[in-house]
Amino acid sequence: xxxxxxDSPSLARVCLAGxxxxxxxxxxHIVTGHRARxxxxxxxxxxxxxxxxxxxxVQDTVDPQKRFPWFMAQVCTxxxxxxxxxxxxxxxxxxxxxxxxxxxxxxxxxxxxxxGIAGLLNLLVILDAIGRADRPPEPLxxxxxxxxxxxxxxxxxx
Amino acid sequence: xxxxxxxxxxxxxxxxxxxxxxxxxxxVAVVYKTTRCDNLRDVPTATVALWATxxxxxxxxxxxxxxxxxxxxxWTG
Numbered sequence: 001x002x003x004x005x006x007d008s009p010s011l012a013r014v015c016l017a018g019x020x021x022x023x024x025x026x027x028x029h030i031v032t033g034h035r036a037r038x039x040x041x042x043x044x045x046x047x048x049x050x051x052x053x054x055x056x057x058v059q060d061t062v063d064p065q066k067r068f069p070w071f072m073a074q075v076c077t078x079x080x081x082x083x084x085x086x087x088x089x090x091x092x093x094x095x096x097x098x099x100x101x102x103x104x105x106x107x108x109x110x111x112x113x114x115x116g117i118a119g120l121l122n123l124l125v126i127l128d129a130i131g132r133a134d135r136p137p138e139p140l141x142x143x144x145x146x147x148x149x150x151x152x153x154x155x156x157x158x
Numbered sequence: 159x160x161x162x163x164x165x166x167x168x169x170x171x172x173x174x175x176x177x178x179x180x181x182x183x184x185x186v187a188v189v190y191k192t193t194r195c196d197n198l199r200d201v202p203t204a205t206v207a208l209w210a211t212x213x214x215x216x217x218x219x220x221x222x223x224x225x226x227x228x229x230x231x232x233w234t235g
Binding site for chain 1: 170192
């Protein structure tokens with residue numbers, strides 16, 4: 001028999017999972033015990049976002065003046081988006097910033113799509129972290145999942 | 159130094175930038191299947207299947223749009 005506390009998700013736990021998931025993609029899963037899943041999401045979204053920045057350059061890719069809807073999507077990556085935005089703003093404040101812009105229109109487009117999709121994927125991750133906040137923690141590692149299923153079944157039978 | 163680091167260091171030119179669809183589709187497939195699969199052991203297989211579906215679908219959409227464009231060009235002379 002389980003307690004009522006584990007039956008209903010704690011509001012604080014759900015809010016924490018959503019908030020930390022926004023701050024760092026996948027961290028909500030890690031905090032709630034789904035470590036392997038969180039690590040996969042963290043690596044994947046981080047690589048996608050900073051891969052986009054590497055393609056287009058931070059100054060041209062993260063620009064709320066020119067591409068506000070895409071900027072909103074980029075901010076959904078949390079810390080990544082904020083760091084990139086503050087970096088881009090610092091560069092734009094320099095007197096020689098125009099000399100360092102990316103001349104390739106295609107590269108900028110691809111970079112904006114990469115970073116924007118990373119943010120939109122993090123929205124999915126945030127919702128998933130909120131949904132999993134009340135579930136029991138998963139063991140770390142792919143192989144451990146199969147062994148973890150057996151005690152759970154046994155417990156359900158008794 | 160910071161300016162140099164902020165420049166794009168992956169240079170993509172010509173038609174090669176369309177190939178960047180492949181890693182982006184892979185990223186979407188990994189994240190989606192990681193959130194959907196209950197068992198993490200199913201994620202690699204499901205990811206590859208979804209990635210192939212996305213790429214094939216985008217390729218089909220590209221061909222369809224190219225055909226529509228070609229037909230429009232022929233009709234308009």
